[in-house]
Amino acid sequence: MPHQPPPSSHGNLPRRVLVVGATGTAGRATTTALIAAGHHVTCIVRPENEDPVAPGARLHFANITDTAALRDYGFAGETYDVLVSCIASRTGAPADAWAIDHDANVALLERAKASGVGHFILLSAICVQKPLLAFQHAKLAFEEKLVASGLNWTIVRPTVFFKSLSGQIARVTAGKPYLMFGDGQLTACKPISDRDLGTFIAGCIDAPDRRNRILPIGGPGPALTPLEMGREIFRLTGQPEKYRKVPVAMLDVIAGGLRLASRMKSDLGVKADLAQIGRYYATESMLVFDKNTGLYDTDATPEFGEDRLFDFYADVVAGKETVNLGAQAVF
Ligand SMILES: NC(=O)c1ccc[n+]([C@@H]2O[C@H](COP(=O)([O-])OP(=O)(O)OC[C@H]3O[C@@H](n4cnc5c(N)ncnc54)[C@H](OP(=O)(O)O)[C@@H]3O)[C@@H](O)[C@H]2O)c1
Numbered sequence: 001m002p003h004q005p006p007p008s009s010h011g012n013l014p015r016r017v018l019v020v021g022a023t024g025t026a027g028r029a030t031t032t033a034l035i036a037a038g039h040h041v042t043c044i045v046r047p048e049n050e051d052p053v054a055p056g057a058r059l060h061f062a063n064i065t066d067t068a069a070l071r072d073y074g075f076a077g078e079t080y081d082v083l084v085s086c087i088a089s090r091t092g093a094p095a096d097a098w099a100i101d102h103d104a105n106v107a108l109l110e111r112a113k114a115s116g117v118g119h120f121i122l123l124s125a126i127c128v129q130k131p132l133l134a135f136q137h138a139k140l141a142f143e144e145k146l147v148a149s150g151l152n153w154t155i156v157r158p159t160v161f162f163k164s165l166s167g168q169i170a171r172v173t174a175g176k177p178y179l180m181f182g183d184g185q186l187t188a189c190k191p192i193s194d195r196d197l198g199t200f201i202a203g204c205i206d207a208p209d210r211r212n213r214i215l216p217i218g219g220p221g222p223a224l225t226p227l228e229m230g231r232e233i234f235r236l237t238g239q240p241e242k243y244r245k246v247p248v249a250m251l252d253v254i255a256g257g258l259r260l261a262s263r264m265k266s267d268l269g270v271k272a273d274l275a276q277i278g279r280y281y282a283t284e285s286m287l288v289f290d291k292n293t294g295l296y297d298t299d300a301t302p303e304f305g306e307d308r309l310f311d312f313y314a315d316v317v318a319g320k321e322t323v324n325l326g327a328q329a330v331f
Contacts, residue, residue: 021088021123027087028053029194030086046064070107085122088101109146126157129216166313167323189223192217193219196219218303220306223298229313236313236317248282258272
């Protein structure tokens with residue numbers, strides 16, 4: 001068994017931090033930031049996972065959906081000051097979302113309470129403020145349990161990650177048109193980089209004003225529309241501007257058709273769910289939603305960090321950065 005991390009000294013640093021989801025985009029960046037801040041970090045990783053975790057982290061291998069394994073090999077009888085959960089369903093499809101975004105987080109919360117964790121930090125998503133999709137309901141249901149848990153908690157709801165807005169660089173580079181819904185100005189967002197998000201989450205540990213709060217967070221403004229992103233990709237790649245405008249109604253037709261067909265071929269139901277997710281992001285901005293006006297509010301969307309999406313695009317085009325889309329690409 002790995003040795004117990006040293007206990008926290010009084011004052012701010014270092015804390016004993018347990019990270020779950022450290023092999024994901026946000027989790028890896030958060031782990032890096034926690035280590036850079038001087039914390040003692042242990043990550044629970046799936047036994048079969050060979051993805052790299054940030055250097056300097058201790059690894060505990062356990063299946064988090066198995067409560068006995070979580071207790072015996074995940075927490076392994078050790079004590080932590082803070083638990084950071086960056087787990088997420090890799091597809092966003094309903095069954096997986098409830099199993100991971102809700103049930104696995106509930107299991108982590110129960111174990112955190114039983115083992116004396118003082119602060120539970122949850123990576124959520126800004127889109128849960130207007131929940132229409134299964135994974136959003138699953139996240140919200142867990143958020144409510146966390147708030148009622150009696151532990152100190154922080155819920156971080158980021159806007160959009162750079163990777164989720166970079167999927168079209170490759171197709172534009174290959175001379176294909178840029179796809180956008182409507183006129184490309186139906187939505188806007190303030191994207192946040194992995195590094196800035198990781199720094200923000202790590203900073204929640206010792207910031208009293210980020211405790212017991214729900215924190216929407218974006219990157220530096222201004223808010224960008226899909227059309228502006230497309231223009232920048234054309235500028236950087238030197239390709240002539242060529243757009244394909246997709247009517248939103250087409251996504252409704254696709255989702256409806258797949259839903260109907262799934263009655264005969266059940267695996268099409270998952271594709272219908274994914275089409276519905278696509279429709280959501282085609283029409284909803286990733287900004288703070290004002291329930292009184294029914295509008296998204298750019299100014300009310302907090303900004304953090306320094307990294308800008310268009311600098312990231314430039315690095316991708318120059319081959320200095322790669323885009324790992326995973327299963328959660330918005331485009
Ligand atoms: N993409 C965006 O633009 C965006 C914007 C705002 C908020 N968010 C939210 O941010 C969160 C994290 O996103 P991300 O892109 O960092 O996710 P990601 O890269 O897909 O990582 C998901 C993490 O969860 C773990 N996980 C998933 N299923 C698991 C299972 N059955 N057992 C154990 N671990 C499991 C993965 O482990 P494995 O490596 O072992 O699979 C991985 O570490 C999500 O809640 C997402 O909704 C995303």
